[in-house]
Amino acid sequence: MQNKEHSWLNLPSLSLPVKALFTGYLLVVGLGLMMAGGQIMLTHGMADGKFGLSMDDIVYSYYGNREGSKLEAKLNGSMKDKATPEENLAMIKWARNGASQEEWQSTIQPIVDQKCAMCHAHIPTLPNVTKYEEMQKVAAVDHGAEIGSLTRISHIHLFGIAFIFFFIGLIFSLSVGFKKWIKALLIFIPFAFLIVDVAAWWLTKMNPGFAYFVIIGGFGYSLASSIMIFSSLYQMWIMPWRGMRSDTNAWRDN
Known part of the structure; x- marks a missing residue:
């Protein structure tokens, strides 16, 4: 019986215009995530006076340096x-x-x-x-992020980043070769870690011991998103080309 995953729409079989659309989006979003990482290094990463993100940077940014x-x-x-x-x-x-x-x-x-x-x-x-x-x-004594500012950044972060993860996950849902539970887990992980990340901002504001969860949240959704982006690009462009070469070689052998 033919695998249902290959009997309907999937990344390797997309038309060229749709591949171009998805590729453009993934490249721009991937670049945006890299720029976000750089911005974090230049803002939060300098909170303790030293370049590079550390636990002190997270604590100073949200709890403050009392x-x-x-x-x-x-x-x-x-x-x-x-x-x-x-x-x-x-x-x-x-x-x-x-x-x-x-x-x-x-x-x-x-x-x-x-x-x-x-x-x-x-x-x-x-x-x-x-x-x-x-x-x-x-x-005055540094008490970290203000409640009003933290509220504004939190809702912008949740709404904006969730849209990015939605479309990355939607594109990746058309991938092949992954077990369904692995695919579902990779799609869900960024949303879960986004909640962990934002919740950790508020928890760190109250107790600096929660600063670890800020790094865990950011690392978790960045890793899952990177896997989905690179897998999708691979399956749209490299996988069909490799399959075409295999078919050509098989024809020549015959």
Whole structure:
């Protein structure tokens, strides 16, 4: 009896236009996932002042560094090269000493106007640290991600990434050669680990011990998605070509 998997629509037998459509989507999504990884390295990965994602980076991003301020974390991390070491040290000491308005006007504001205003005074998504009231908030003890910000990022992440996984899974569902339970597991894993990832943000906000689950969630859905993307591309382009070569060789042998 012919395998039902091969008797209907599947990746190797798709028409050229459909293969082009699916391939374009998978390539763009794959590149997007790589860019997302790079963005994480340049933002969360610099939370502890060192390049590369670590447990401290996750803890500082969501739970915060309760021994210091967001200003100090940024000046020791992603903003370290924006001012001189002496200027960074002056701002850190100012924050640790209570962020007084007198010292702000005499010492800190001139540094901020010269080194920070070019971005923070003109980009709406960044805090306007040229204003004392905003700088006070940044100089306060770092309690990690704010609830409002975490809520906004969570719902965007869940909706947006779920759509990506849906179409990757839909394309992969047309693959051949996988046992049904393996195929179903690979399709479901990204959704499950996406929930683990986002839930871990909130749990880490309350307790830094949950930071491990952030890395587990991100690694889990990235690995499953990569397997589905590469398997789908292989079956659309390489598998039919290899099958055609086998048929040609068999004909020549006869």
